[in-house]
Amino acid sequence: MWAYILRRVALMVPTLIGISLVNFLLINAADAPRAGNMSTEGVVDASASADAGEAVRIFRASFNLDKPVIFNTRFNLSDEEIFWLVTAPMRPYSSIAQKSEARDTLEDYGRMIAPQLIRIANFSHQIPAEIRVDYKERWTEARETWMKGDRPLDESIPWPPPADPPQFDAGFGDALLLRTLDRLYTNAPRRPLVRYGGTMTDEEEAHNREVREERRELRRIFLRTRGETADLEGARKDWNAWYEQHASEWDYSFGDKASMFFFETRFAKYWNNLIHLDLGESFMHRRPVIDLIGERLRISLTLAFGSLILAYLLALPLGILSGVSHNSVGDQAITVVLFALYSMPVMFLGVLLRDYFATDWGKFPVRGFEGDDYANMTTWEGFKDIVWHVVLPLATLTVGSLAYYSRYMKAGLLDVIRSDYIRTARAKGLGEFVVVMRHAVRNSLIPIVTLLGASLPVVIGGSVVVEVIFQIDGMGLMGWKAVAERDYSVLLGINIIVAVLTMVGVLLTDLLYAMLDPRIRYR
Amino acid sequence: MSEPQAVNKPPETQAQIVKRQFGKNRPAVWSLYALLLMFLGATYAPVIALDVPFFCGLEDAPSFPWVRALFDPNVFPLAVDTFFNVLIFTLPLLALVLWKAPRKQRRWLILGVVALQFVAFGVLSANLESFRMTPRNWSVEIHEKEVSSLFPPFRHHPNSQRSEFSLTPPFERGQLRPGAEEPPEELWPYFLLGSDNLGNDVFTRVLYGTRISLTIGIVAVALYVSVGIFLGGLAGYFGGWVDDTLMFCAQVVMTIPGLFLILFIISIIDKPTIFHIMGIIALLNWPTVLRLVRGEFLRQREIDYVAAGKALGYSPMRIMFRHIAPNSMAPVFVSATFGVAGAILIESTISFLGLGDVDAPSWGQLLKIGNETSSAGRHLVWIAGSAIFAIVLILNLIGEGLRDALDPKLRK
Numbered sequence: 001m002w003a004y005i006l007r008r009v010a011l012m013v014p015t016l017i018g019i020s021l022v023n024f025l026l027i028n029a030a031d032a033p034r035a036g037n038m039s040t041e042g043v044v045d046a047s048a049s050a051d052a053g054e055a056v057r058i059f060r061a062s063f064n065l066d067k068p069v070i071f072n073t074r075f076n077l078s079d080e081e082i083f084w085l086v087t088a089p090m091r092p093y094s095s096i097a098q099k100s101e102a103r104d105t106l107e108d109y110g111r112m113i114a115p116q117l118i119r120i121a122n123f124s125h126q127i128p129a130e131i132r133v134d135y136k137e138r139w140t141e142a143r144e145t146w147m148k149g150d151r152p153l154d155e156s157i158p159w160p161p162p163a164d165p166p167q168f169d170a171g172f173g174d175a176l177l178l179r180t181l182d183r184l185y186t187n188a189p190r191r192p193l194v195r196y197g198g199t200m201t202d203e204e205e206a207h208n209r210e211v212r213e214e215r216r217e218l219r220r221i222f223l224r225t226r227g228e229t230a231d232l233e234g235a236r237k238d239w240n241a242w243y244e245q246h247a248s249e250w251d252y253s254f255g256d257k258a259s260m261f262f263f264e265t266r267f268a269k270y271w272n273n274l275i276h277l278d279l280g281e282s283f284m285h286r287r288p289v290i291d292l293i294g295e296r297l298r299i300s301l302t303l304a305f306g307s308l309i310l311a312y313l314l315a316l317p318l319g320i321l322s323g324v325s326h327n328s329v330g331d332q333a334i335t336v337v338l339f340a341l342y343s344m345p346v347m348f349l350g351v352l353l354r355d356y357f358a359t360d361w362g363k364f365p366v367r368g369f370e371g372d373d374y375a376n377m378t379t380w381e382g383f384k385d386i387v388w389h390v391v392l393p394l395a396t397l398t399v400g401s402l403a404y405y406s407r408y409m410k411a412g413l414l415d416v417i418r419s420d421y422i423r424t425a426r427a428k429g430l431g432e433f434v435v436v437m438r439h440a441v442r443n444s445l446i447p448i449v450t451l452l453g454a455s456l457p458v459v460i461g462g463s464v465v466v467e468v469i470f471q472i473d474g475m476g477l478m479g480w481k482a483v484a485e486r487d488y489s490v491l492l493g494i495n496i497i498v499a500v501l502t503m504v505g506v507l508l509t510d511l512l513y514a515m516l517d518p519r520i521r522y523r
Numbered sequence: 524m525s526e527p528q529a530v531n532k533p534p535e536t537q538a539q540i541v542k543r544q545f546g547k548n549r550p551a552v553w554s555l556y557a558l559l560l561m562f563l564g565a566t567y568a569p570v571i572a573l574d575v576p577f578f579c580g581l582e583d584a585p586s587f588p589w590v591r592a593l594f595d596p597n598v599f600p601l602a603v604d605t606f607f608n609v610l611i612f613t614l615p616l617l618a619l620v621l622w623k624a625p626r627k628q629r630r631w632l633i634l635g636v637v638a639l640q641f642v643a644f645g646v647l648s649a650n651l652e653s654f655r656m657t658p659r660n661w662s663v664e665i666h667e668k669e670v671s672s673l674f675p676p677f678r679h680h681p682n683s684q685r686s687e688f689s690l691t692p693p694f695e696r697g698q699l700r701p702g703a704e705e706p707p708e709e710l711w712p713y714f715l716l717g718s719d720n721l722g723n724d725v726f727t728r729v730l731y732g733t734r735i736s737l738t739i740g741i742v743a744v745a746l747y748v749s750v751g752i753f754l755g756g757l758a759g760y761f762g763g764w765v766d767d768t769l770m771f772c773a774q775v776v777m778t779i780p781g782l783f784l785i786l787f788i789i790s791i792i793d794k795p796t797i798f799h800i801m802g803i804i805a806l807l808n809w810p811t812v813l814r815l816v817r818g819e820f821l822r823q824r825e826i827d828y829v830a831a832g833k834a835l836g837y838s839p840m841r842i843m844f845r846h847i848a849p850n851s852m853a854p855v856f857v858s859a860t861f862g863v864a865g866a867i868l869i870e871s872t873i874s875f876l877g878l879g880d881v882d883a884p885s886w887g888q889l890l891k892i893g894n895e896t897s898s899a900g901r902h903l904v905w906i907a908g909s910a911i912f913a914i915v916l917i918l919n920l921i922g923e924g925l926r927d928a929l930d931p932k933l934r935k
Contacts, residue, residue, distance in 0.1 A: 019775055030791045339920075345872075345915065347871070347887075348907075351894050351904050457779065457780040460783075464783065465872060469894065483786050488790065491787045498783050506778070
């Protein structure tokens with residue numbers, strides 16, 4: 001028995017990995033819409049759209065979308081590449097898309113490219129020969145590709161595009177230096193840790209103090225590049241001094257590089273978070289998702305299991321009744337009614353029940369899972385209160401599966417009743433009641449139990465609609481609200497937890513099945 | 524040489540047996556007729572309800588504006604509507620072919636009409652701009668100029684938004700919101716099934732909503748059934764790691780509770796259209812077909828005709844899809860019928876949750892409005908809910924009938 005359970009649990013692991021993979025793919029597709037804070041001039045002023053940019057950065061960082069997907073080779077970035085990206089907005093015929101792509105790429109690189117940026121700032125007035133050559137080649141190449149295509153809609157691009165690559169003169173040097181320093185100011189500062197709904201350890205507090213100190217200092221350097229008395233040279237010196245202090249940070253050993261290559265990626269971070277049950281924080285609720293789900297689990301499980309139990313309690317007698325009196329008027333009536341209920345849309349039934357029994361009749365609560373003063377009730381009163389609130393939602397959720405189960409039960413019973421051992425039982429002179437209840441029903445119960453596993457995802461999914469109609473604050477309602485707010489952490493967390501719940505449910509069903517049916521060996 | 528015929532009637536084909544068995548199931552047959560009626564209603568919706576006249580005597584307008592309105596992107600911006608509007612003209616052709624064409628050419632003629640439908644749809648959708656008319660209020664202009672005209676029986680557009688008449692109860696004269704300007708008596712609108720919160724005629728919306736529901740149901744199911752047959756065929760025929768991989772994928776998709784996955788997927792899409800919804804439904808349901816087809820293939824590949832095919836040197840693809848597949852379609856047909864009902868349910872659930880295509884007048888959206896507008900919108904709940912209920916019931920009854928007809932054990 002234990003070996004069987006162990007084997008089943010082990011079999012759950014690949015499925016769980018598959019489900020997490022699906023969610024990983026989805027969260028990768030959920031890239032933040034970045035076009036919203038795109039300025040036509042690219043990154044001229046680092047603080048212009050700073051707030052919007054910061055929001056996007058936080059979003060991307062929280063899902064590790066700023067990291068490469070599977071392998072990270074960013075420790076290898078060359079000065080030329082960064083140079084090409086930094087100068088993207090300075091090229092007269094790069095389109096808006098190219099400019100913002102270059103800016104996004106730079107943004108994603110974050111603090112890692114500080115050494116490259118410092119070097120670019122230092123040689124901004126005397127570009128090294130190899131970069132000159134490389135840059136000119138890429139320039140011609142880009143221009144040729146661009147000229148092959150149609151003229152883009154971007155009106156800011158001059159036409160025909162100038163054939164000459166930029167002269168690396170003093171004007172170019174100044175512009176490049178300003179750009180590079182701005183980029184340094186957006187990329188280099190670390191960001192303080194934020195813990196919603198949790199207290200920070202002393203270490204984290206100390207870290208945040210240090211980070212804030214550094215940010216203040218860098219802000220001061222940044223301000224030197226602005227205004228009437230802008231002093232680019234001075235700012236460059238300050239940045240160099242700052243870099244001297246922190247240079248060891250970018251001094252990667254082979255081990256650092258290897259761990260960065262494999263682990264500083266979306267893929268690795270995602271799995272790491274999952275293994276640590278860190279489902280992120282909801283920006284809508286400003287709290288960890290796992291806590292939010294934990295609070296709502298009680299509600300959602302009550303609905304799901306209540307509905308399942310209710311469905312079985314009602315479906316079995318109905319199915320048996322209808323199977324025993326096959327083709328009688330009663331059977332036909334039950335069949336017709338159940339067939340109609342089976343086709344009944346959950347939301348239609350739910351809205352009707354709520355409108356007529358709660359809103360009009362007023363005997364049932366319209367919304368919620370418990371009364372307002374639930375906290376002050378005794379256990380028994382609280383239980384009654386919840387039952388009172390849950391009657392209509394449960395009825396809504398149950399009707400569909402009820403019809404399904406009882407049809408199945410009837411079919412199963414009809415199958416069994418024709419078999420030989422039932423004839424034997426009758427021949428022994430047993431009463432009809434005993435024949436049906438003791439002999440037939442027991443065997444026809446077995447297929448019904450397998451249905452439980454298959455219908456679990458449906459029941460759990462169905463709770464979304466019911467929770468929305470009755471405004472019950474379970475996982476379904478939270479997920480539904482999260483869609484409008486694009487709160488992906490909540491959606492990701494709910495999807496994973498719900499899938500795990502379903503798998504546990506299916507496992508329990510299988511065990512129940514194995515216990516009920518002696519023909520099944522625990523292999 | 525000819526052998527003497529023992530009976531002068533040729534033996535019944537499988538199709539004939541199924542047809543005969545299906546015909547014995549009265550509810551299923553009625554449902555089939557009801558579905559046909561719904562389909563006709565959906566196709567000929569502009570004949571029943573539209574606010575553009577068939578013809579009119581206005582000097583500065585086309586004499587037959589209705590025909591032009593059918594392909595006018597101002598009037599019908601959705602591709603689904605354009606498709607059904609083309610169908611208005613090709614459906615009589617199809618009926619003519621079915622009725623009059625000799626048996627031998629029938630198949631080719633039907634294919635021809637279907638091809639014509641799609642080609643015409645493609646050509647027209649590419650040239651919708653040339654049908655664009657200046658938007659105007661035909662009723663008012665015709666009333667003012669006092670020229671002759673003929674309108675469809677219900678002068679409503681599914682999205683006419685006469686907000687001064689919002690939430691009129693059914694079977695009553697349109698109820699004007701207090702303070703709104705009164706229209707002349709002849710132009711006072713009549714809302715057969717009432718109006719919604721924006722003042723759209725509910726009957727018209729339900730009528731045009733049939734187009735959306737049927738399209739989503741049929742296209743989504745066609746999509747996932749073809750994917751399911753292909754993958755299920757591969758899994759069942761080849762077995763081994765192909766089978767293991769595909770079954771694993773199916774297992775994963777089936778374990779995730781559908782509606783939560785839908786929430787996640789929808790949140791990623793910027794502005795969901797009905798084509799997204801179809802894709803999502805297909806994505807969630809292909810495993811059911813895969814499992815069915817796989818099981819059938821596992822059974823069929825042991826039968827001698829497959830061995831014969833192999834001995835003749837047929838390629839696996841040919842054996843799979845020319846020989847095994849036609850023999851294993853029966854359960855797929857049944858599952859597809861139930862699948863259409865399921866797809867329509869999922870679509871209305873998505874619209875009910877307010878996550879669907881906001882531009883498409885779907886039934887779920889109407890139900891959502893009814894849900895949000897307390898007792899004044901109760902007729903919306905009843906009408907939209909009954910529409911969904913009716914089509915699901917009809918499709919389930921047909922599915923039942925088909926299943927019983929295909930099951931040799933149940934033959935009488």
